[in-house]
Amino acid sequence: MKILVGLSGGVDSAVAAAILKNEGHEVIGATMSIWGKDEYHDFKGHSNACFGPDEIKNIQEAEKIAKKLEIPYITVDCRNNYEKTVVENFRSEYLSGRTPNPCVWCNEKIKFGVFPNSAKKQGLIFDKFATGHYAKIGKIEGETCLKRGVDPKKDQTYFLYRLSKEQISDLILPLGVYTKDEIRKMAADFNLEVANKPDSQDFYGGDYSELLKAGKKQGNIVDTNGKILGTHDGIWNFTVGQRRGIKISSTEPLYVISLNEKTNEVIVGHKDKTFNKNLIAKNLNFQINPERYEGKVISAKIRSVQTPTEAKFKFIDKETIEIIFEEYQKSIAIGQSAVLYDNDVLIGGGIIESAK
Numbered sequence: 001m002k003i004l005v006g007l008s009g010g011v012d013s014a015v016a017a018a019i020l021k022n023e024g025h026e027v028i029g030a031t032m033s034i035w036g037k038d039e040y041h042d043f044k045g046h047s048n049a050c051f052g053p054d055e056i057k058n059i060q061e062a063e064k065i066a067k068k069l070e071i072p073y074i075t076v077d078c079r080n081n082y083e084k085t086v087v088e089n090f091r092s093e094y095l096s097g098r099t100p101n102p103c104v105w106c107n108e109k110i111k112f113g114v115f116p117n118s119a120k121k122q123g124l125i126f127d128k129f130a131t132g133h134y135a136k137i138g139k140i141e142g143e144t145c146l147k148r149g150v151d152p153k154k155d156q157t158y159f160l161y162r163l164s165k166e167q168i169s170d171l172i173l174p175l176g177v178y179t180k181d182e183i184r185k186m187a188a189d190f191n192l193e194v195a196n197k198p199d200s201q202d203f204y205g206g207d208y209s210e211l212l213k214a215g216k217k218q219g220n221i222v223d224t225n226g227k228i229l230g231t232h233d234g235i236w237n238f239t240v241g242q243r244r245g246i247k248i249s250s251t252e253p254l255y256v257i258s259l260n261e262k263t264n265e266v267i268v269g270h271k272d273k274t275f276n277k278n279l280i281a282k283n284l285n286f287q288i289n290p291e292r293y294e295g296k297v298i299s300a301k302i303r304s305v306q307t308p309t310e311a312k313f314k315f316i317d318k319e320t321i322e323i324i325f326e327e328y329q330k331s332i333a334i335g336q337s338a339v340l341y342d343n344d345v346l347i348g349g350g351i352i353e354s355a356k
Contacts, residue, residue, distance in 0.1 A: 003172060150178055220263075334352050
């Protein structure tokens with residue numbers, strides 16, 4: 001087949017391209033350009049981030065990888081779409097006291113949407129699109145679905161739950177059956193210079209306030225009874241579950257419990273106030289029929305690094321579900337994603353709107 005591989009300049013996508021070429025496919029490498037070079041000219045950022053001034057270096061790395069593998073290579077300008085879709089959503093969510101996940105949004109809208117579609121508009125013809133994500137493609141009752149990668153520490157299905165069935169049907173994920181250690185060894189065997197390159201660790205490598213373009217908006221830090229304990233310079237400087245940086249003395253550690261945009265308050269409390277068992281999620285996306293799972297014991301996770309834990313869900317209406325966990329969950333953050341699984345099968349999920 002003719003396969004377009006998204007090259008990030010890192011080890012995972014490089015090995016994905018090498019595996020596919022080694023299997024005899026006609027491989028084309030491509031990198032999406034997302035860094036707004038003019039608008040963010042003075043931003044410092046740092047390495048190991050998806051969005052930042054290191055993009056130039058990463059493109060150079062990707063070009064070297066393509067040359068080493070003897071495959072064609074192009075860059076695809078996605079900057080305007082990324083700014084309007086991912087950065088503006090990130091900015092809007094944070095300023096409203098929510099905790100967004102830009103990687104989830106980017107995958108649905110840009111990386112698996114605008115990026116391959118724009119490549120086609122540049123004249124490229126290909127049968128499938130491939131990336132270096134740690135996930136597998138499978139079938140359940142005739143439906144194509146995503147499954148968790150074999151390496152539980154690297155599984156990335158949490159970030160892919162918003163992909164459509166059409167996007168999945170056009171996708172190849174070569175790394176889902178390997179561990180990270182195996183991929184690094186393969187990179188060395190392929191003589192790829194990026195074999196030991198560190199992984200990207202964050203969406204943006206600099207100070208979030210640069211992207212938020214926010215000044216100061218002083219408000220109160222209060223306890224769960226409304227008692228004023230101190231002040232803050234903007235709710236966007238805090239995230240649910242945060243313990244450090246609150247700068248209020250207490251006999252027990254204080255945690256951020258919630259953020260109230262309407263009152264401009266940061267609500268804090270002791271550890272026992274950080275736990276909830278239920279959440280409401282909207283803006284849903286299911287990759288397989290959810291009706292077969294409603295009311296049954298499945299599993300769910302509220303952050304990417306979490307091991308899926310037993311839960312049930314039910315529809316409140318067509319656009320809303322309630323997820324009920326078997327055990328209490330710590331620091332459920334509004335704006336993050338709740339993702340549902342049946343063992344290793346990714347069912348779908350939604351954006352967290354509230355917790356109780």
